[in-house]
Amino acid sequence: MTSVSVKDLRLSFGQVTVLDQLNLDIQEGEFLVLLGSSGCGKSTLLNCIAGLLDITDGQIFINGRNVTWDEPKDRGIGMVFQSYALYPQMTVEKNLSFGLKVAKMPKGEIDKRVARAAEILQIGPLLKRKPSELSGGQRQRVAIGRALVRDVDVFLFDEPLSNLDAKLRSELRVEIKRLHQSLKNTMIYVTHDQIEALTLADRIAIMKGGVIQQLADPNTIYNAPRNMFVAGFIGSPSMNFLKGEIALGAGGRPVFVTEGVSFSLDGYNAGEVLAPGRKVVLGVRPEHVKVDEPAGASGEVHKAVVDIEEPMGADNLLWLKHAGHTMAVRTAGSRRFSPGTTVRLSFDMTLASLFDAETEERI
């Protein structure tokens, strides 16, 4: 059953239309991540679902109920914010119970819920403290707790981790994942951190300029991006894009040619015919290029020169000059290459992507 459903949503601030004709269905228990760069409308969409923004047109359903004009509190949602948004003058306990008290819930029930949330999030010892006496991670945990006690079906997260440092971020990421696995609520999670998106999501909606570019599971998004935007947005460093065209290679099989260098396309699973002469862009992820290793299926070997080496501990990132392009390639952290040396590359076309140069859509 769909848990949250957005129909033909339009939202304008005065003259500026931020979201237009947006449709989105989220299944019950699903963890949906909204991913996109700053200003693309992620928070706006989330706020519309929460009822914090009055939509201009369209409808919103939560659990099959039309909540388009309901107050936020009546929608059965809980929300967690980037800046925690804890009430600074209240203790953690009061922060958690505030909403319930407002709703005139009996004291016993409130205590029970607070205790449960505190247990799940392991913030029991903090209950008497004020937010200013908590660390960033603890604050965010309390903020999640505030959504938790409301016992709602849908959790909304607006970049909950981006105020935390890298270490805490990865810790809390795991915790949220665990929370979802145990609660099985529907969760909608806004972020612009692709690692979060890839690790947490059941499905990812990638947004750009208020439009959902692709809505799919992380694997599909990563390996079969629908267009160049999605392809370039996901993955760090970005997918390498080589501009060129289709030609006929040995045995009449289509090959990709750029700057006089040709790449066999054997193994690439194209959705359309690869007509020779068509202008296309070949996308290859840095980790899908092998350096100085036995050649792949096609047996093709490319030579490239190391430009810059970026050792990052676990990995070693190489920036290579090849076929007139600068190309990023990821190797194991233990391998070292000095700038200027020539290396042999081999490409795995089963994992590459081809895009139409004009429409930028995947072929």
Added chain:
Amino acid sequence: MTSVSVKDLRLSFGQVTVLDQLNLDIQEGEFLVLLGSSGCGKSTLLNCIAGLLDITDGQIFINGRNVTWDEPKDRGIGMVFQSYALYPQMTVEKNLSFGLKVAKMPKGEIDKRVARAAEILQIGPLLKRKPSELSGGQRQRVAIGRALVRDVDVFLFDEPLSNLDAKLRSELRVEIKRLHQSLKNTMIYVTHDQIEALTLADRIAIMKGGVIQQLADPNTIYNAPRNMFVAGFIGSPSMNFLKGEIALGAGGRPVFVTEGVSFSLDGYNAGEVLAPGRKVVLGVRPEHVKVDEPAGASGEVHKAVVDIEEPMGADNLLWLKHAGHTMAVRTAGSRRFSPGTTVRLSFDMTLASLFDAETEERI
């Protein structure tokens, strides 16, 4: 020749001593990164070198000259700030030239320098714009330009990239690296982002509580951290720490034992004798554990259960239960494991670290 040299530096704010007895020598042309968590005194040290803070005791030399009492502008340094600190109402051009004009440099020379900086940083087309009309990355480039035109020997960077989003950050990182390769100036770079530190630095100084914990090249820092703080600080996700003790294993060779599970230490290059019974901590990086692959040199095989899987595109991070610990292990992004399955692990002790449980120093 040493380019920057800090001798017995002490710095107190009133009662609080932030830096004490700090010594640091930086070679000419070296790229030194100061890395540490928030509040450890990185910016303070940088400001002392720049002359923006009056030191309490000690001396500072730049290019062999004692500059302890010199004004910032006379020290031959240029500085780039996290918040860019551009003069908001001046055009980019004025931002670059303002300092030179004040120094009464002839107009021709100013123009030459601005033109050169603009060319190096590719901000030529932006010269007539105001900072508010620039993107974050462009602003930071202008801020670097402002240091560049001063034609100084030493560049100081205070977290120059932390206000930028991930994508821009990695782009500018490469640019700064290139800049250093072409200018060959001494650069001191403060950050709390380990990727920046690892990729940029010739040497990294890891700080904690005002004390430099380790000063070494990135490779050493990553693979032979001097203590548990350094080991845990560098690497994402963190090194796995297993608490246990040394025992005598088969053939009288020392082994590491935790919760009844023993790990061969063959291949580990200890600096001290590994006396049996000594309480130690074994540190293993997530990418140095092999999953379901042919066993390593020792032939030892460990069994573990998958707890959570975090697919991150290029990699797939597994959280495993093993020997009573939760352990992070990194595998290729293309491999998938469902929670609950049992996997076989093998460890490469040549890349592991052993620490004294008490002193937390590397053995």
Added chain:
Amino acid sequence: MKKTAHLAEVPASWEAGPRGARPRRLLSTRTIVVYGTLFVAAAYYLLPLYVMIVTSLKGMPEIRLGNIFAPPLEITFEPWVKAWSSACTGLNCDGLSRGFWNSVMITVPSTIISIAIASINGYALSNWRFKGADIFFTILIVGAFIPYQVMLYPIVIVLREIGLYGSLSGLVIVHTIFGMPILTLLFRNYFAGLPEELFKAARVDGAGFWGIYFKIMVPMSLPIFVVAMILQVTGIWNDFLFGVVFTRPEYYPMTVQLNNIVNSVQGVKEYNVNMAATILTGAVPLLVYFVSGRLFVRGIAAGAVKG
């Protein structure tokens, strides 16, 4: 090898060179300029207060003879006593004392009510914007520029029509009206500076307009309330025009007595009594300043400075 070369070239100057904190001459030019200017300015600001105090402690003969800056030869508190309890206006010879409680009775409710209303306005304007709200606000801000005297007549008419003319409530309303523009501006800016997410979180929690105001906003806004309180206490306490036009003699505030004492000249002006009366009248707002001045600057920084 490089290292030895470097060691060989430096040591000569090594220990000898500058070390430690930059030496600070106690009286650098900069210090002299900064403190010099500050002290001169302080003298300009303090001079009138000094003259007021000194004069209020002198007897009339001494004032007539001496120079105003000379300290009193013979300190007398008589002017203070007279100003407080026996200076005459018309037939009433009980000095400022009769106005004091009136001023308190006017200032306390006026301050509270005007701040309450303005803070709610500011809150509604920054968090619950509705169509047209900005128009009202713009009118209000323009209203801040209208001389009080101009509005006197219309307000007399309005108060007469609602039957509150001459009552204390009428005066409270007048103070509320004239405090509204600047206070609303202050509160609006302050509330706009608070994180919006906090407001959203409270809405999701189900708190309504008033719930959020009382439980979330007010407890977070001490500095701006202090600023508003200071501005209003000063303004209302010092007000003369409204106090006299919109009330009757039994409610006349202290400033009316002050005006009467100062302007009822009996032969020569009794400068000492005038000065004592002046200081006494200003004492309450001055006290408020001295007590909460630090919060004032903080609140100003939080509420006034963001355009």
Added chain:
Amino acid sequence: GHATDLEVTHWWTSGGEAAAVAELAKAFDATGNKWVDGAIAGAGGTARPIMVSRITGGDPMGATQFNHGRQAEELVQEGLMRDLTDVAERGKWKEIIRPASLLDSCTIDGKIYCAPVNIHSWQWLWLSNAAFEKAGVPVPKNWDELVAAAPALEKAGIVPLAVGGQPWQASNAFDVLMLSLAGKDTFLKVFGDKDTEAAAGPDMAKVFKAADDARRMSKGTNVQDWNQATNMVITGKAGGQIMGDWAQGEFQLAGLKAGEDYSCLPGLGVNEVIATGGDAFYFPLLEDEEKSRAQDALAETLVDPKVQVAFNLKKGSVPVRGDVDLAAANDCMKKGLDILAKGNVVQWTDQLLSADSQKQKEDLFSEFFANPSMTPEDAQKRFVQIIATAE
């Protein structure tokens, strides 16, 4: 009945004035009611707006002072003031109040709306005998002698003529000069008939010439309030002052004796006419029966012969009725009474001109007296304009 509180507003706050008001209050309290004093300091200009606001705002006081004349005209027309005709008839005010013009000023459409309390004459020159002694010149007998004595006074460091900074002082000094030097006819033609030709005429030019002298002589006064200026005369810092009869209260309070310590010249010693301006009390219409009765009682008290005497002696003004015994009156007041008895009276500008025209005149003369670069001719031209638009 039992005591009723009646709030009375007025602007009598100087020493002599306050003492005089105390007499009124005492007499009123004696009727079994209670005088609640609502003094507002700072002269009529400050007080009147407050009074008018209170009355129009619907929260009127029990009684209020106005200069009788045209100040309260519209309030009466608007029906906000109490009709005192009954009280007046009972008290036979028509018969006792002298000169009759006083009551005329209180009468609108045949009904009486105010109780006059005193007659103020403006046309006095007060001189400090000590000052002239110090300067070594005889005390002047008229305006021209004062002008002649001015250089000697100045040499002795004495301001020949004190003119306070409040605009009405300059304006009224001019009016006095005009009545005294140009005569009653011209005065009435200009202010009564608004005759611009007369205003522009040579007689008036003479007056402006005299005003120019007055301006020169007043240089260095540097005080605001009229009684501070009077005080300069009392202390011998100034030679003289043109001021109404109330100045006398200040001399008295300072313990000075008329004839010995100071001299007074009605009509500037030139033209012994006095004008019958004065103060009166008006009674706003109240709903409360008891208060209305108290108002009647106050009105009666105000014209009571004993009260008249007590009040006017302290105030230094002349009673509104001819049938009282003023044996206690001093030299100067007797001079005034003589003139009054001779019938040398004229209406004053309060009655002849609207407040608006008065204000414009004040603006003109306060500027003239403060600004030496304004020629008498220019001033006269502007004066003519004011008269041309006056009502």
Added chain:
Amino acid sequence: MSSNARAGRPSRLTRNLSAKIASVPMMLTAVVIFLGGTLWTVIYSFTSSKLLPRLKFVGLDQYERLWSAPRWLVSIENLAIYGIFSLIFSMVIGFVLAALMDQKIRFENTFRTIFLYPFALSFIVTGLVWQWLLNPEHGIQSVVRAMGWAGFEFDPLYNSSIVIYGILIAALWQGTGLVMCLMLAGLRGIDEDIWKASRVDGIPMWKTYLFVVIPMMRPVFVTTLVIIASGIVRVYDLVVAQTSGGPGIASEVPAKYVYDYMFQAQNLGQGFAASTMMLITVAIIIVPWAYLEFGGGRKRV
């Protein structure tokens, strides 16, 4: 599921109802008092109302008279002089003091209190004190003369040509403390890194203030401007307390003209005409600004 459609849309009026209700006092004040009062004033400025407002229209008579009244012209001129100087000086003095206070000085609290305390005093008190200090016989002039400079002249309140500056001195004394506070708050909001950058660039402090910091403080200057300017237009009490407009009419100001003609001269029409002129002046300056600053165009601050 989609059939229960858009029916639930609540009416525009009842949305945000509490906020609207809570804003009623503000709306009433804005509409009835400020707007209504202004309209009322403008309408009656075309009548010949005397003591009481009456709808006897006389066209532009009141305006003609107003603009031919020397006192009004003097008032306008005074307001212009006073306004310009008071703006310049309070900004400059306030800023300089704030800049000095921002130098990490000792006794900051004491200095701040000293500069700010006059703001706690009313204009009546301020006027009185300065009248006394500037009085040639008792005040500064006499003291300086007593010290030997017999020819020393400093009697602004009794000298028509400079009296407005005498008022200015008192006004600055009373008001610069607040400006200093505003400026100080603004300075404290400047990014610390800007200072560091300019030191590294070797830019002298005064140049940094002039070319970098002041331009960055635009919002503070705007707020300050509003506060000072609204005070300037309304200046009244101070003049009354210090000089009553004298000597002669040399220190008259428009607000006093309005008050005097409305109440003393009992010529409401004239007073209203003068008010209207003041309102128009204010409106010309303020309305476009207020609209830009607070009106629809801009987003949340």
